[in-house]
Amino acid sequence: MTGEEPDPVSTAQRLARPELPKRFYALATAEPVGEGGFALKLDGRGARTPARKPLAVKDKAVAEAIAAEWNAVGERIDPGAMPLTKLVNSAIDRVAAEMDAVRADIVAYAGTDAILYRADGPESLVSAEDAAWNPLLAWAREALGARFILAGGITHVRQDEGALAAIAEAVKPLDSLELAALHVVTTLTGSAIIALALARGRLTADEAWAAAHVDEDWQARHWGEDDMAMQRRAARRAEFDAAALVLKGGG
Numbered sequence: 001m002t003g004e005e006p007d008p009v010s011t012a013q014r015l016a017r018p019e020l021p022k023r024f025y026a027l028a029t030a031e032p033v034g035e036g037g038f039a040l041k042l043d044g045r046g047a048r049t050p051a052r053k054p055l056a057v058k059d060k061a062v063a064e065a066i067a068a069e070w071n072a073v074g075e076r077i078d079p080g081a082m083p084l085t086k087l088v089n090s091a092i093d094r095v096a097a098e099m100d101a102v103r104a105d106i107v108a109y110a111g112t113d114a115i116l117y118r119a120d121g122p123e124s125l126v127s128a129e130d131a132a133w134n135p136l137l138a139w140a141r142e143a144l145g146a147r148f149i150l151a152g153g154i155t156h157v158r159q160d161e162g163a164l165a166a167i168a169e170a171v172k173p174l175d176s177l178e179l180a181a182l183h184v185v186t187t188l189t190g191s192a193i194i195a196l197a198l199a200r201g202r203l204t205a206d207e208a209w210a211a212a213h214v215d216e217d218w219q220a221r222h223w224g225e226d227d228m229a230m231q232r233r234a235a236r237r238a239e240f241d242a243a244a245l246v247l248k249g250g251g
Helices: 008-016 060-071 083-093 099-111 123-144 161-171 176-189 192-199 205-212 214-223 227-247
Strands: 028-033 037-042
Touching: 028 060, 037 060, 060 083, 060 227, 083 176, 083 227, 099 161, 099 176, 099 192, 123 161, 123 192, 123 205, 123 214, 161 192, 176 192, 176 205, 176 227, 192 205, 192 227, 205 214, 205 227
Parallel strands: none
Antiparallel strands: 028 037
């Protein structure tokens, strides 16, 4: 037999993937609706979440960014390429009904926050972690009233209940979309402290992303970049940027 044999695994994966729906609209817009909110409209008709609820947000810039995602769609609608729409759908359909559970999960992350667990060496990595993370711990102490205990390596250290209570108090005022965005940033960075620093304007999106990748960037500088890892990182960054847009109010 001549030519290359087809890859049965790739063929099976392709056949198993559900076919993406075709684009069915010409123009997506963000239109005022209700009391100060903005809804996504597709050719003038209101869009809905997977649970059939109106897809609307209170911030105009966020609504316009959602519309931009829908206008960027090609022949088929790929939800994986629409992180902001995915975030808003999750906030409306799930987080709004589970606010206490989502808050508790963020507080749980703070109990084992990534920036509390420090490398024992080499010295250049220790210095990089200290430079990026110590100012954030000082900020958490001063701005949030949360005093955390550092840990070396991977040994678990139980944090003071007062520190966790301060984090719980900080996330309490957030609405469902803000809370969903904060949860996304927390899970992507492994750090509730970084997420709150972003939400409070202590860090820009780029600064927060860099703070979350101190160890990874140090490894890349010393051992080189892994192409697959960088692709996964780019996908995570798209989700992060969508959440950051919400937390920064579109600015």
